[in-house]
Amino acid sequence: MPTSLRLIFVTVTTSLLLSACGTSLHQAPVEDRNPQPPKSAAPAPAAASSAPAVAEAKPLPGIENAGKPGYYTVKPGDALIRIALDNGQTWRDVAKWNNLDNPNRIEVGQVLRILPPGVDASAVTAKPIASAAKVETRPLEAKPPGASASAASQPAPTAAPAKESPKEATTDDDNLAWGWPVTHPVTAGFDEQRNKGLDFAGKPGDPVLAVADGRVVYAGSGLRGYGNLVIIKHNNTYLTAYAHNRAMLVEQDQVVRKGQRIAEMGSTESDTVKLHFEVRKLGKPVDPAKLLPSR
Secondary structure (H helix, E strand, O other): OOHHHHHHHHHHHHHHHHHHHHHHHOOOOOOOOOOOOOOOOOOOOOOOOOOOOOOOOOOOOOHHHOOOOOEEEOOOOOOHHHHHHHOOOOHHHHHHHOOOOOOOOOOOOOEEEOOOOOOOHHHOOOOOOOOHHHOOOOOOOOOOOOOOHHHHHOOOOOOOOOOOOHHHHOOOOOOOOOOOOOOOOEEEOOEOOOEOOEEEEOOOOOEEEOOOOEEEEEEEOOOOOOOEEEEEEOOOOEEEEEEEEEEEOOOOOOEEOOOOEEEEEEOOOOOOOEEEEEEEEOOEEEOHHHOOOOO
16 A cells, blocks of 8 residues: 555544544433423312311300390309309209200300299399298108109299199298207308308318208219318208218218218318308308307
């Protein structure tokens, strides 16, 4: 091969090799044959075409009677036993008059009937406290077998049914023979604001006595601040309460007699052993010293 031809061949070959090397170092960008749309935040789910309507608030039971005589509007912290006690009724009667399936569940703002159906609230007025010298014993009829507690303690309506006890139907409810709940002296007197009854000091286990004939309408510890509490309904007007007991010796619905031992003194929900004794007249606390006989 002539020298000139050989130089041309070498030159061309070297140029091709350099061209190939240049191609491998500077590749063209890869083309995506199936382009994907750019990623972005997932779209928010479409709002429901018909969002469920907000349920209308259910009216509170008895709200139509709010403010009427003979009705009570439940406040925060209320309990049925307290409402009944403050209005001179038994909790069972109040539960019955208001069709309460669960007496432990009442709602703030709920309106409760606190007088028997058919009773004119405007006609229910407190009578003057009778003098202790004029009282006489009037036993409460024993509960007949099978009779319910509410039927036994329910005040008589205007037209008393045949089954109503004549003793319960009477309106002369001040004729009670009162006695003292304990033999100990009074350590704290009645004060309408600070002490709604009388306090008596004593020793654990000292007897607590029923102050008059009646029927036990509550025996338990469900009323805050009273500890083990016994409440006796004596008639349509008077209730008595015995608080802070160590032990309760009677049961709900039990008929008791004046002077009967119903509890033992204690210090439940109290910092000292004592009996706290209250008299409620149509639900209002009254001074027991004005009713109890002189010693």
